[in-house]
Amino acid sequence: MRRMVVLRVVVTLTLVLGLNYTVWRWLESVNWSAWWIAVPLVIAETYSFVDVTLFGITMWKAKPREDPGPPPEGVTVDVFITTYNEDVALVARTAEAARDIRYPHRTWVLDDGARPEMRAEAERLGVGYVVRGADWADRPKHAKAGNLNNALALTDGELILVLDADQIPTPDILDRTVAYFDDPQVALVQTPQFFTNVPEADPLGSQAPLFYGPIQQGKDGWNAAFFCGSNAILRRDALMQLGLVGYVRETERTVREALHTSRRVLQRARRQADDLRVAAALDEVARASTQALRRLDAGDPLGEVTYAFQRRVDEVSSSVVAADMAAIRADLEALGELAPALAAAPAGAQSTADGRDPAHADALTALDTREWSPLGALESVRALVRAVDVDRGDEAMPVMPVATLSVTEDMATAMRLHALGWKTVYHHETLAHGLAPEDLGTMITQRLRWAQGTLQVFLQENPLTVKGLRLGQRLMYGATMWSYLSGFTAVVYLAAPVIFLCFGVLPVTAWSVDFFARFLPFQIASQLLFLVSARGLRTWRGQQYSLALFPVWIKATWTAAANVWFGRPLGFAVTPKQRQSSAGAWRLVRPQLVAMAVLVVAAVVGVVRWALGYAPWVGTAVNLAWVAYDLVVLSVIVQALRYRGYQGAEKEA
């Protein structure tokens, strides 16, 4: 309780001092004569102030939860272990630990690699084994989200524990968490991700003690605890509800889209039609489209509207076919060579054309009729007609419970759950032990993927505007997404001191008392906020990497925007679980190495300029300190390059 009071005092202090500094920077201290660096710097500083504000708001409610108590009996649980290409022995180790979880449950290995040796291991361990069915062939796979959805359709437990292939659960993982679901509003319980193959120094910044701790607790306080993809328990009913709402939304969207474009599609087809009757039939389809759209606007259910549309198209198709057949038959009769096979075919078609209830006609005949019809020969028209239906034929499953919106399925899923009014819980106790990447290349791939996924969600379903979220939840999602935009500001923070030291260009009007009197209190308060929030946790690595990975964040922003706005592929990669070769890893961090070299050169130049009397000592000192800070932060890249993988496990083996 006293901790919360102290925390909130520090938060308030930081925000007041930050506001004071930022307003003064904009109004009084921008050096407009050097606007090309002054403006980017003041924008970068404002970005950071917003970042600190969102962090402060998160911490405002960062409180540990009370123990959930013993689990109720009789809850059915499915444990899903998702795998794609991980080492079979590694997955087997996780599967065995999952099987031995104490609370009654069933364990399933979800093998997207469909490997026979994985199936054999699952059988040996006595756990279930699931692969994708035939429906998924030639349709979007949706990566891990698709893998989970496929398994959800084949199982029936009330709760689902999701584990990555390398996350070994403790036997009491369910005993400690199932009780939260006594509250019927709870849809998700997330537990921390902790990695065992990481040395004390954590050179790759794998552990995220600030996130799996104060930050998640803070988000939890705002009922916005995030789903992080693994080590989480989900309520099936909530996921299914999400899937159904998504199904309705997507179906309505595609049907409307198809109907809206129908006029253009049909007009083009009509221009190409050289047969008068086909042209007349296309007009009929156009009329049916207009009517369908009008009915949808009037609020008629999609099922009825699309069914009526489909039947109308069938009638139109078969009337054309019937007319064709009648002509052929007349010709044949004239020749006196009526073939019995031909006579049989139009009979079925005729019955629907007669205007009897089409549902009574043989379904297969109706389909065939559509294929024979000259309308069916027009691919654009066929695609249009196919789209005006409620079966979502372009997807393997009509109902997709886990969101397939983004490459990281977890954030989008949680946000949609929150938008539907569900609660989520962060349970702060390590109940699974996983493996972190052991080389720089793999780590960068993983961070890039997280950042891309987060920004994809941000650009597609902006949490600030999406319906159903509360203000606090909007801010919590906004905070995470905001933090991934930091790459651009990092460039400014690196460039500004270099520009001063080398060229004497000042981004602020003066390094004066006015400046320090506002800047220092804000900086000290921010650091204090960080210190109090972290409760003695070591968060320095995280701070270093949030700046040092600036090229990754920039690339993520760039590629996510290109993907969402222009449909470009992301170049998505599964994070390898084995250590990759480290030769040439320096190429991955070339921008950082160049930045460090430039900083060192700038420091030398700055000292020389001061010694020769070209630069004032205050500015030089401030900027040298700034360069030193940047270098210390970036030095983590050198440590990461020198890291040769975790040695502790090998000693034990």
Place this chain on the structure above:
Amino acid sequence: MEIGTDVRGGGVAVLRPQGRLTMVTAGELKAEVDRAVDDGNAVVVVDLEETAFMDSSGLGALVGGLRRARAAGGDLRIARVGGQVLTVLRLTTMDRVLTPFATVEDAVGAA
């Protein structure tokens, strides 16, 4: 769960699931719809008069059945929906897709 099946003429089957249509029984209903469609009854009416409770998995099975029936050129319709089921339909916005018909005859004759 008990599912009564009543085959009408002209390719219409009426299914009567009795009791609770939940994640446990959803698969049974889906299988029954598949069977009806395979037997040449592309229009399936699910009579929910005796379905006391439905969860979103049960509704998911109905969507699966709808897709199966549509692929065969038919349809899946629901009739005689109780209060709890209606609530689930609204909660999941599924009432934008499925029309709850007052009687089985209305459902058969629809469209």
